[in-house]
């Protein structure tokens with residue numbers, strides 16, 4: 045059976061006209077995107093889940109960035125700020141997260157151009173095409189977006205001509221468990237962001253046994269802070285353990301180097317003629333094999 049459409053689908057190319065570009069998140073990237081759009085004269089609205097700009101950066105505000113200011117300040121954002129008398133920090137200085145928010149993100153969010161377009165305390169919960177489910181494709185590109193917004197008071201919808209998702213990764217961390225499964229049952233025993241071990245979150249870690257999962261910079265910084273916490277106040281001593289996550293890209297298995305036998309400095313039988321450890325036994329076996337080879341070479345040929 046074939047189905048023939050007798051009424052052509054309605055294509056309304058101008059339904060997006062006049063709508064703003066919606067930006068999700070007022071972090072460094074969202075605010076820079078907003079600054080560029082404003083420079084081009086496009087209407088913008090920024091939805092930020094937190095109460096201030098750079099809310100996610102604040103969560104690790106005690107940590108120093110690895111990028112100096114000159115890589116952190118966006119060009120369009122700088123133009124907006126300098127028009128209002130802002131002085132850029134030392135280009136080579138390395139700010140902490142808090143300094144980034146205090147010295148750049150908050151002043152930027154307060155500029156006349158941006159202050160009126162940021163909606164704080166507004167979490168974007170979903171994005172769709174207005175009046176369409178996922179199965180409809182005709183006219184999709186010309187259809188406005190609809191964003192489901194949740195605030196403390198209510199849930200509403202807003203429309204936009206385009207959506208730029210700069211919500212970052214802080215609120216969607218990778219799961220601790222294998223297969224990417226959530227760890228809801230572990231409750232608040234797991235912290236995913238970089239905790240302020242020696243400051244704000246001190247009580248949570250002091251005197252506790254802590255497992256740090258990961259082998260990157262964040263894990264290393266956290267381990268250093270935990271060790272310092274234990275040293276600062278012996279009563280606060282915490283026991284630290286480390287575990288490395290395995291990162292393996294499918295199809296790219298890392299080849300393991302064959303493990304070498306450690307040669308003990310004084311390899312040889314211990315008192316009593318015993319070979320107590322595996323490394324010693326390997327040395328013994330190698331020596332015995334070498335002796336056998338030497339004897340075989342010295343033996344006169346038969347016949």
Ligand SMILES: Cc1cc2nc3c(=O)[nH]c(=O)nc-3n(C[C@H](O)[C@H](O)[C@H](O)COP(=O)(O)OP(=O)(O)OC[C@H]3O[C@@H](n4cnc5c(N)ncnc54)[C@H](O)[C@@H]3O)c2cc1C
Nearest residue numbers: 069071072073074092093099100109110111167168211212
């Ligand atoms: C310790 C540490 C050090 C770092 N150092 C550097 C560095 O030196 N250089 C560097 O380039 N990068 C660094 N990074 C990475 C850094 O986080 C990013 O470069 C930067 O913050 C990315 O900015 P963003 O705007 O994309 O995201 P974010 O900073 O994560 O901002 C996202 C914003 O979106 C908001 N948001 C999230 N979900 C929603 C939602 N559903 N609705 C509304 N709002 C939402 C959040 O509240 C937040 O304000 C570092 C990260 C860490 C953790």
